[in-house]
Amino acid sequence: MSSERGPRRGLMFVISSPSGAGKTSLSRQLVANHSALSLSVSCTTRGPRPGEVEGREYYFVDRPAFDGMVAADNFLEWAEVHEHRYGTPRAPVMASLEAGTDVLFDIDWQGAMTVAAEAPNDVVRVFILPPSMVDLRRRLFARAQDSAEVIERRLERAYGEIRMWAEYDYVIVNDDFDSAYAELAHIYHAERLKRIRNPWLNKLVPDLLSQSS
């Protein structure tokens, strides 16, 4: 991308959606396709699901360790969801941003609001909506990852998440993965092109103006 010409200010790209609306697949594809974007890996007190890898999906920690990190202010944001705690470790995010790498956050609206309050000019918030609630149920069952009881709780919680849609900068309706992904990529690329995110322009333009033609 020809916009990457000098020191950048890292962007915090927050994606939220109710469980099952596709934010994890969309996020992971965006990160896989963009070397300047890394995924923020959360800590959680819940146990790993089959196939989940320590440090890839989550850092799995026990409750005392988690609470110790809370006490030490080591989380950018944290929340309790369905009796488990989830938190975004502050240090790796700050290191990425300082190195000019963007960070993607796959977090809920509570986390999105906390992160946005931390650095309002560097945060972009995207909400992914399912096309219908029946479709959301279908997807949660199709991924065969949770018990029926857990799915019912996720669905119940989905209504509360969707109610927060107006707190986001962009909204994508995910009724087709490829279209939704293209939309997400447009948002990411465009946000990178914002004048305020490219401090190297503050040097390029005076250089241009000092040249004779």
Added chain:
Amino acid sequence: MSSERGPRRGLMFVISSPSGAGKTSLSRQLVANHSALSLSVSCTTRGPRPGEVEGREYYFVDRPAFDGMVAADNFLEWAEVHEHRYGTPRAPVMASLEAGTDVLFDIDWQGAMTVAAEAPNDVVRVFILPPSMVDLRRRLFARAQDSAEVIERRLERAYGEIRMWAEYDYVIVNDDFDSAYAELAHIYHAERLKRIRNPWLNKLVPDLLSQSS
């Protein structure tokens, strides 16, 4: 684009650059590729150049007709540049926006500021920079459209235009047409996905929340 799902609020997409930096070619390709985007055609008091068509590049009007339109407040913005007057007729822009069509403006910074003041929430401003002033000179000569004297005046004016870069939301450096076009298209698509530009979401979300899963 799956975001086009209901009544939209038309966007005013303003592109500025010094003469020769590529805004006209970029603008015309963006309009050609997007049926929901139309080009605002300005009125001018200068005569048509070879190949220019009335109503396509400009509406060619004489000075009394132009000044009559100014007096009747028929222009969204107008300015005098190199002894000729240029103005954006208000009526077709308003008709397009009301119909939900976006309008692209290929205008200078004075016009961009006036249009932005008219409807701050509906305006997106993009500035196209040349990679160097020597490159700008080369392009102005290569297009073989103006006399050497006119090119010198355009180059002189370019410095003043570039000085206004910080008034724009996005900045693209055009050292490769295809990359610059891709960046422009990302910006256009992303801006269309902003929550505030999609009032149909105000109906979709309550509909979703009223569904049982």
